[in-house]
Amino acid sequence: MSSDETNLQKITYREAVREGIREALQKDERVFLMGEDVGRYGGCFAVTKGLLEAFGPERIRDTPLSESGFVGAGIGAALGGMRPIVEIMTVNFSLLAADQIINNAAVYLYMSGGQFNVPIVIRMATGGGRQLAAQHSRSLEGWYAHIPGIKVISPATIEDARGMLWTALQDPDPVLIFENSSLYNMEGTLAADAGPVDIDKARVRRPGKDITLITYSASLHKSLAAAEILAKQGVEAEVIDLRSLRPLDEKTFLDSVVKTHRAIIVDEGWRSGGISAEISARIMEGVFYDLDAPVERLCSVESPVPYARHLEEAMLPQVDQIVNLIQKMVGAHG
Amino acid sequence: MNTQDAVNLNGATVDRDHALHLLRSMIRIRRLEEKCAELYSATKIRGFLHLYDGEEAVAVGILEALTRDDAVVATYREHGHALIRGVSAGAILAEMYGKQEGCSRGRGGSMHLFDNKTRFYGGNAIVGGGLPIAVGLALADKMQHKQRVTCCFFGEGAVAEGEFHESLNLAALWQLPVLFVCENNLYAMGTALKFEQAVQDITRKAASYDVSSAAVDGMDVLAVETAAKKAAQTVRTQGKPFFLECRTYRFRAHSMYDPELYRPKSEVEEWKKSCPIATFARKMKTEGCIGNVDIETIERDVAREINEAVAFAEACTWEPIEDMTRFVHSERRTP
Ligand SMILES: Cc1ncc(C[n+]2csc(CCOP(=O)(O)OP(=O)(O)O)c2C)c(N)n1
Numbered sequence: 001m002s003s004d005e006t007n008l009q010k011i012t013y014r015e016a017v018r019e020g021i022r023e024a025l026q027k028d029e030r031v032f033l034m035g036e037d038v039g040r041y042g043g044c045f046a047v048t049k050g051l052l053e054a055f056g057p058e059r060i061r062d063t064p065l066s067e068s069g070f071v072g073a074g075i076g077a078a079l080g081g082m083r084p085i086v087e088i089m090t091v092n093f094s095l096l097a098a099d100q101i102i103n104n105a106a107v108y109l110y111m112s113g114g115q116f117n118v119p120i121v122i123r124m125a126t127g128g129g130r131q132l133a134a135q136h137s138r139s140l141e142g143w144y145a146h147i148p149g150i151k152v153i154s155p156a157t158i159e160d161a162r163g164m165l166w167t168a169l170q171d172p173d174p175v176l177i178f179e180n181s182s183l184y185n186m187e188g189t190l191a192a193d194a195g196p197v198d199i200d201k202a203r204v205r206r207p208g209k210d211i212t213l214i215t216y217s218a219s220l221h222k223s224l225a226a227a228e229i230l231a232k233q234g235v236e237a238e239v240i241d242l243r244s245l246r247p248l249d250e251k252t253f254l255d256s257v258v259k260t261h262r263a264i265i266v267d268e269g270w271r272s273g274g275i276s277a278e279i280s281a282r283i284m285e286g287v288f289y290d291l292d293a294p295v296e297r298l299c300s301v302e303s304p305v306p307y308a309r310h311l312e313e314a315m316l317p318q319v320d321q322i323v324n325l326i327q328k329m330v331g332a333h334g
Numbered sequence: 335m336n337t338q339d340a341v342n343l344n345g346a347t348v349d350r351d352h353a354l355h356l357l358r359s360m361i362r363i364r365r366l367e368e369k370c371a372e373l374y375s376a377t378k379i380r381g382f383l384h385l386y387d388g389e390e391a392v393a394v395g396i397l398e399a400l401t402r403d404d405a406v407v408a409t410y411r412e413h414g415h416a417l418i419r420g421v422s423a424g425a426i427l428a429e430m431y432g433k434q435e436g437c438s439r440g441r442g443g444s445m446h447l448f449d450n451k452t453r454f455y456g457g458n459a460i461v462g463g464g465l466p467i468a469v470g471l472a473l474a475d476k477m478q479h480k481q482r483v484t485c486c487f488f489g490e491g492a493v494a495e496g497e498f499h500e501s502l503n504l505a506a507l508w509q510l511p512v513l514f515v516c517e518n519n520l521y522a523m524g525t526a527l528k529f530e531q532a533v534q535d536i537t538r539k540a541a542s543y544d545v546s547s548a549a550v551d552g553m554d555v556l557a558v559e560t561a562a563k564k565a566a567q568t569v570r571t572q573g574k575p576f577f578l579e580c581r582t583y584r585f586r587a588h589s590m591y592d593p594e595l596y597r598p599k600s601e602v603e604e605w606k607k608s609c610p611i612a613t614f615a616r617k618m619k620t621e622g623c624i625g626n627v628d629i630e631t632i633e634r635d636v637a638r639e640i641n642e643a644v645a646f647a648e649a650c651t652w653e654p655i656e657d658m659t660r661f662v663h664s665e666r667r668t669p
Contacts, residue, residue: 063504064504069466072497073466073467073469076470076471077473079470079471080471080474080475080478081478082477082478104467110441110662111456112438113438113439114439114661116448148659151663170667171667172667173664
């Protein structure tokens with residue numbers, strides 16, 4: 001972030017994503033955006049509002065309801081020399097395009113022995129918390145992170161929402177960007193001249209010495225809130241924002257665990273076979289003897305996402321649960 | 335027997351050199367495939383192996399209509415397409431052996447032949463999976479104002495997939511230069527067309543998306559070539575898709591694992607009478623365009639080509655196991 005405080009502007013996560021897209025369209029002729037309702041409607045989350053007027057229907061391309069068709073067309077366009085940004089309304093609907101993402105985008109370079117790159121960026125909204133029930137609330141980014149050949153990133157901050165896209169577009173390989181829909185209204189400040197950020201490295205969002213919280217996306221903010229509460233009780237939690245789920249920057253979280261000797265993973269995804277299981281395993285493999293307590297995980301309850309507010313809240317990891325779990329861990333093994 | 339330089343067939347003039355070229359191309363595919371079957375039995379080639387015998391006129395006739403700049407997207411039954419597009423028999427066989435000099439560095443095998451020099455985009459084993467990609471390649475051409483055609487091969491089985499319908503709709507909606515080529519060999523593995531399509535006239539489906547279409551006898555190389563040239567011309571000059579159904583038949587089983595329980599032997603024998611290679615050679619001989627000597631020369635040359643390809647594949651080397659994860663991602667960040 002710029003040190004020049006006067007340069008800071010108030011901006012929402014939604015606007016930051018939009019500015020990232022706008023800048024990419026301005027900088028590179030080959031970049032275009034396509035997806036359902038990205039143009040005339042303005043984007044189902046209003047992310048792409050105004051872009052059609054600025055760039056025209058060739059580059060802000062409304063598609064029919066054909067997830068597999070237009071994601072595949074994005075792959076073909078990338079093979080043909082363009083730099084498509086493909087928007088899928090939400091990860092739930094990406095399942096109709098999973099074939100193109102997993103069976104084509106992720107393997108084209110490999111199957112062709114290094115001959116054909118697929119420089120596509122696929123953006124999609126993810127996450128629950130808005131009472132949309134089971135078919136509109138999935139967090140499947142960890143599930144995509146299982147697949148070699150694609151990169152999976154998830155911006156949690158305004159700066160990342162603005163800056164990750166350009167870096168992803170510079171990548172010769174397919175990159176999936178997951179934007180948690182509960183973050184779109186989040187406000188923050190950002191330098192007017194904020195530019196691209198790296199997409200490879202995790203970040204320590206809050207330093208601490210007593211326990212490591214490993215998280216990403218919307219759960220980052222819950223974890224930071226929990227860390228604030230704990231700080232008042234004398235427990236200093238270090239909070240790590242993974243940013244990238246594939247590849248995982250394990251050095252950053254392993255170094256932290258070596259320092260704090262305790263780790264908890266907070267993830268809106270499910271526990272069984274989820275990314276939290278992977279992170280936990282890597283801690284065991286990498287720094288087991290540095291641990292003072294078993295690694296703990298706070299994930300979503302293993303049910304489809306319910307509609308009723310109280311059920312949904314109980315289903316997703318919440319701040320007080322994080323606080324309670326950490327108190328238990330620190331207390332029991334102090 | 336004296337041969338003549340050109341003959342008139344169904345109103346079209348075919349010159350001798352071209353006739354020999356078409357015949358040679360079809361024979362190259364057939365002999366390569368026979369060698370593949372042999373090498374498969376000898377366990378030199380593993381995995382799934384889908385052969386193309388009977389359908390040679392389609393690949394040969396269609397690819398005659400493309401230029402070097404055009405793109406080709408194919409399926410898992412693509413040895414013939416790759417060969418005629420210009421991938422060497424040696425690189426194809428080396429790929430099936432799993433050698434690093436193979437056209438996909440031994441990472442693809444029979445179903446995933448790729449070649450960037452000839453814009454050959456595979457080699458896709460997901461039925462219907464290549465159709466949206468062809469649409470995207472054509473979209474890229476249109477957006478970059480390149481007057482190129484993307485040719486997409488697929489079987490009639492793919493017509494039942496959602497991606498077929500999504501792709502035709504997109505190509506028509508956005509007016510994209512895609513030549514859709516349906517190789518209708520009447521069977522999707524063991525399921526006959528009549529058991530999988532409520533409407534069996536496939537061109538009607540294309541028409542329902544407002545895509546111009548034609549059907550052609552896929553056992554007749556000249557008919558395919560003529561139809562393909564017309565279709566490609568439409569795509570190139572009008573910048574919009576065209577759908578060409580080639581009615582053909584495969585003489586062999588779906589793959590080397592297939593016991594072929596779903597169709598009578600007599601049906602296969604009946605179709606073999608219209609073998610695209612035999613019928614074309616016979617016609618050309620009857621017209622006095624080519625003689626027995628020509629065929630013997632072609633067979634001798636092709637046999638040499640295939641033998642050399644086998645020798646090449648045998649001599650090729652294995653990729654070091656340490657390089658297994660090469661090309662999961664690109665080696666350099668900037669594309
Ligand atoms: C999406 C998908 N479903 C099933 C299969 C298994 N499968 C391989 S080939 C095939 C039949 C395809 O028939 P068709 O498209 O007519 O092509 P042909 O083999 O006749 O050339 C099937 C069902 C597959 N590869 N992909």
